[in-house]
Amino acid sequence: MSSLPQPKGRIFESLGIGRARSWTQTNSLRVTYRTTITNISTVIDRERNVPGLCYLSSWHPHPLPHGLGQTETANHHHTTAQSCLVVFLWSKPREAILLGPWTPLMKRRGAPSSRCPQGSPVKGQDRLNLPSVLVLDGCGISKAGDEAEVATFCAHVVELDLSHNQLQDWGEICTIVSNIPNLDFLNLSMNPLNGMELEPGLAEVFSRVRRLVLINTRVTWDTVHTLTRQTPELEELFLCLNEYDQVEESPVPCPSLRLLQITDNQLQDWGEVRKFGPMYPGLDTLVLSNNRLSSVEEDTPQDTLQRLFPNLRSINLNNSGLSRWEDIERLNFFPKLEEVRLMGIPLLQPYTDKERRSLTVAQLPSVSVLNGSVVTEGEREDAERFFIRHYLDCPEDTLPPRYHVLVSKYGQLAPLAEVDLRPRCTAMLELRWGERKETVSLRLEQTIGELKKELKALVGLPANGMRLYYIARDLGSVMGPEEMKYSSRALHSYKVQDGDEILVVPKTKSRTTSSTSSDS
Numbered sequence: 001m002s003s004l005p006q007p008k009g010r011i012f013e014s015l016g017i018g019r020a021r022s023w024t025q026t027n028s029l030r031v032t033y034r035t036t037i038t039n040i041s042t043v044i045d046r047e048r049n050v051p052g053l054c055y056l057s058s059w060h061p062h063p064l065p066h067g068l069g070q071t072e073t074a075n076h077h078h079t080t081a082q083s084c085l086v087v088f089l090w091s092k093p094r095e096a097i098l099l100g101p102w103t104p105l106m107k108r109r110g111a112p113s114s115r116c117p118q119g120s121p122v123k124g125q126d127r128l129n130l131p132s133v134l135v136l137d138g139c140g141i142s143k144a145g146d147e148a149e150v151a152t153f154c155a156h157v158v159e160l161d162l163s164h165n166q167l168q169d170w171g172e173i174c175t176i177v178s179n180i181p182n183l184d185f186l187n188l189s190m191n192p193l194n195g196m197e198l199e200p201g202l203a204e205v206f207s208r209v210r211r212l213v214l215i216n217t218r219v220t221w222d223t224v225h226t227l228t229r230q231t232p233e234l235e236e237l238f239l240c241l242n243e244y245d246q247v248e249e250s251p252v253p254c255p256s257l258r259l260l261q262i263t264d265n266q267l268q269d270w271g272e273v274r275k276f277g278p279m280y281p282g283l284d285t286l287v288l289s290n291n292r293l294s295s296v297e298e299d300t301p302q303d304t305l306q307r308l309f310p311n312l313r314s315i316n317l318n319n320s321g322l323s324r325w326e327d328i329e330r331l332n333f334f335p336k337l338e339e340v341r342l343m344g345i346p347l348l349q350p351y352t353d354k355e356r357r358s359l360t361v362a363q364l365p366s367v368s369v370l371n372g373s374v375v376t377e378g379e380r381e382d383a384e385r386f387f388i389r390h391y392l393d394c395p396e397d398t399l400p401p402r403y404h405v406l407v408s409k410y411g412q413l414a415p416l417a418e419v420d421l422r423p424r425c426t427a428m429l430e431l432r433w434g435e436r437k438e439t440v441s442l443r444l445e446q447t448i449g450e451l452k453k454e455l456k457a458l459v460g461l462p463a464n465g466m467r468l469y470y471i472a473r474d475l476g477s478v479m480g481p482e483e484m485k486y487s488s489r490a491l492h493s494y495k496v497q498d499g500d501e502i503l504v505v506p507k508t509k510s511r512t513t514s515s516t517s518s519d520s
Contacts, residue, residue: 132158137187142166144175151179159185163213167191170198170223178205187213189238194218203230210234216241221248228254228279240264247275254280261287263316268292277308284311289318289341296327305333314339314369323347325400328363339369355390362387363402388413427496433459433504444496449487459504470494471501 134157141162144150154160157180167173168191177183186209194217203226206212210233214224219242228234229252236259245266257280267273270293276283286309312334322328322345331337340360342348348356361367361375361383368375384406391403392415424444431440438458442451452463459466469481472495481503484494 130154130157132156135161137161138164140166144172147175147179150176154180156182158182161187163187163189165191168193168196170196170202174202174205183208185211188217189213189215191217198223198226200226203227206231211236213238218242225250232256235259247272249275250279253278255282258282258284263287264290266292268294270295270297274308282311283309285314286312287316288320289316292321294321296330306335309334311336313337316341319344321346325363328360329402331364332366337366340364340367341371343371358383358386359390385410385413389415428498430501432501442491444492446491447487448484448489451491455504461506465507467505467507469503469505471503473499
């Protein structure tokens with residue numbers, strides 16, 4: 001590979017990082033283990049006007065790591081958590097972008113820190129610090145690697161994304177986490193952790209984590225409970241796509257948890273959902289969409305939803321199997337419920353969009369947000385009135401309890417008058433010509449010229465040989481006939497009504513034409 005252009009100036013020498021490869025203006029450069037050296041060189045060499053420094057490094061002072069060719073990739077290299085740096089880019093103080101799974105030479109060579117450019121991720125005199133948000137998804141990571149390197153470069157990492165990797169040993173994960181002292185968010189989604197149990201002694205390293213994502217990991221409930229016991233500040237837990245068909249209870253609650261997202265599993269019995277109450281007493285948001293829940297059962301008085309979920313504010317039941325209005329009514333048992341999502345449930349399929357929303361709003365008087373949209377006071381009143389009228393003709397023994405509550409509020413409402421505001425398409429008119437008279441149905445959108453063509457066979461006159469006069473049934477005696485002489489005018493523009501009359505009269509020759517004919 002030809003050597004890259006050398007930027008001018010003395011900043012690179014002061015950094016002590018060896019030969020600088022290129023300037024860059026871009027904010028990030030995505031490099032994967034399939035990216036070739038030529039790809040990288042082309043992108044870096046494309047833009048060299050600086051707001052920041054771009055440094056392509058290797059673990060040897062040669063242009064290419066281990067002598068890779070321009071079309072070779074680095075996918076042969078064993079990938080660990082600390083071997084995923086190839087390009088540093090910074091344009092803001094203490095920020096860097098971590099890109100690509102190649103091992104770099106990550107230690108600079110003794111430049112005085114006072115000579116470092118503003119915004120450099122160089123910290124002190126012997127290390128680089130990675131950004132607070134570190135994304136290493138799909139990098140093929142299976143091991144933690146050298147603990148000292150992880151601790152050195154991840155000292156300021158707060159959010160770590162390790163999704164879509166090959167981590168299947170909780171010991172390796174704990175090694176990574178234990179060396180990131182400020183870790184707040186951890187995403188382990190799509191790692192093969194099924195059947196791998198976490199030892200309680202190792203789980204202590206997760207004590208600082210507040211948001212934990214375990215989507216599609218098939219992680220066991222025992223491991224979930226081990227993690228929640230060791231994370232006293234855990235606020236958000238994501239357990240989607242883990243094929244759970246039941247919930248195993250934990251004897252030790254996790255009172256700090258505020259959000260539980262357990263979508264796309266196989267939960268069917270509401271009794272499984274109830275188990276979340278004692279385990280997570282502080283739960284604020286429960287996302288259960290895309291499960292097979294067929295009902296919201298509340299059969300045991302001493303075990304009510306009020307006691308189990310005293311703080312629940314939001315619940316998502318999209319695409320569940322709810323099929324009865326009683327299930328919707330029971331959502332009122334959550335004492336602090338404000339937000340509900342109920343899209344895609346069988347119960348609402350027969351209704352129009354307006355009917356679905358109105359009937360649901362009327363059933364849930366305390367809910368202020370439905371399916372992501374705020375419920376205004378005006379909308380609520382309209383929905384409740386619609387609800388009363390919807391059940392007007394139903395037998396007394398089939399009326400829902402909410403009906404009687406709303407009737408006591410608004411009274412017994414009369415049905416709304418049905419007013420059809422659609423424009424009329426046809427009208428029945430009396431057609432007269434000569435001594436004949438016939439009732440005909442005429443299209444109102446047609447023009448007078450089209451009407452004449454339609455009538456010529458009936459009246460025996462050519463279209464250009466007839467005159468039409470409109471006589472309104474109610475005003476004919478006052479206004480008299482109105483000639484319909486503009487061929488392009490539409491019939492409906494005459495305000496035609498059923499029972500009105502159209503008079504057809506043959507055209508007569510002009511007086512001049514008649515005189516000429518007589519002289520001849």
